[in-house]
Amino acid sequence: MRPRLKPLAALLLLALHGCSLAPHYQVPPIDLPAQYREQNADGPWHPAATPQMIAEQWWLLYQDPRLNDLQQRLLQANPDLAAALAHYDGAQAYASQLHAGLFPQISASAQPLRQRQSDNRPLRGSTQPSVYNSNTAGFALGLDLDLWGRIRNQAAAGDAQAQASGDDLAAARLSLQKQLASLYVQLNGLDAQSRILSHSLEDYAQALQLTRDRYQGQIASELDLTRAQSQLASAEAELDEVRAQRNLTEHAIGELVGEPASQFHLSPSAQLLSLPSIPRQLPSTLLQRRPDIAAAERRVYAANAGIGIARAAWYPDFSLTGMLGGQTQGVGNLLAAGNRYWALGPLVNLPIFDGGRLSANERQAHAEFEEAAAHYRGQVLRAVREVEDNLGQLRDLRQEALDQQAAVNAAQHTQTLAMNSYQAGAVSYLDVVTAQTAALQAQRGLQAVQTRELQASVGSVSYTHLTLPTILLV
Secondary structure: OHHHHHHHHHHHHHHHOOOOOOOOOOOOOOOOOOOOOOOOOOOOOOOOOOOOEOOOOHHHHHOOHHHHHHHHHHHHHOHHHHHHHHHHHHHHHHHHHHHHOOOOEEEEEEEEEEEEOOOOOOOOOOOOOOEEEEEEEEEEEEEEOOOOOHHHHHHHHHHHHHHHHHHHHHHHHHHHHHHHHHHHHHHHHHHHHHHHHHHHHHHHHHHHHHHHHHHHOOOOOHHHHHHHHHHHHHHHHHHHHHHHHHHHHHHHHHHHOOOOOOOOOOOOOOOOOOOOOOOOOOHHHHHHOOHHHHHHHHHHHHHHHHHHHHHHOOOOEEEEEEEEEEEEOOOOOOOOHHHEEEEEEEEEEOOOOOOOHHHHHHHHHHHHHHHHHHHHHHHHHHHHHHHHHHHHHHHHHHHHHHHHHHHHHHHHHHHHHHHHHHHOOOOOHHHHHHHHHHHHHHHHHHHHHHHHHHHHHHHHHHHHOOEOOOOOOO
């Protein structure tokens, strides 16, 4: 028996050291600038590294316990995040299925059978019973030698797709976290708008009372009185609009954290969020830490392995099959010498004519690789644009906030002068209304800029506080 097993051992050894027909993988090249235009003090770009791990609780930089609590509730109860996690688990299971093809497939079977054969069956002996038992039990072995790397490329592609699914999960988690933080910043800004309008309503109510007293004393005209009444009513309407916007924002936050809008409530905040400090980092570092980039790169790798799978289909497929078992008519020992059967041998399958199917499959694999590479380049360019947008927006909004603060200071001083002059009878109430309206709009404008600056910081903070991987699987 030993001499007969030598060819099989040789085939098995060849399979273990078989080749792969997949092209040598390289990350698609991208011509990136040496530095950001909006932050030209940073260093050069480097190739993106994958996969990436997202640091937990980056939102703590905003120093708001309620935001931290909402983020934890999102991780626990958001339906979209749960769906992404289930998809990732499915991708992992599918990769395990593909890895199973690298190992021998062994199965066991047993069949107790009672049957009757026809009396008119050809070649049936006269001594053979019409009704008899047929009990069978055995083992089957199957092993694909994978000489051309088809199964190994399938497993590699499955691993890459599973990694991409994990990166998709990270990207979905980060996107939801950013969305929640942005909505919370918006809610915080609307609360600040409400405080500004409420304070203005107090001032407008006092001004209306002063004007009414002056009108009753025949010092002010009816026109001044109606102007004061109109100004107060307009401010109340603006406050109603802010409250309506706050309700919508609150409902959106409730949906993100997995609670019905009818049951979710957040009390108004007492102060504006603090703007976190954003560390200056290399543009390449920001790019490396994006899970969407990592997912796109892993799909390019999977598509490259798909080319190897398509190429392997042109070559003979070698496999090893075997059977071992026993069969008896009665209740005797299945393992008895006379009842045993076995079979062992190789199987070769070689395509000869398929009408162009294999050629079409290979062209499709190449096209899928080009598509994945184009998606990767597009994702990188999108990431560069988003970082440029964030950097430019933060810089411009910072300067706009300074200018707006100067406008607020001037408008408040003008409002004080106008009211004092009106009380002294030096100006009409129209001047007071104009000054008060300008002061209110300046304050609301400043607060709106501050809210936009906080929202712009969310994107930069979420990516600049990602954790770099210790092992880069590129």
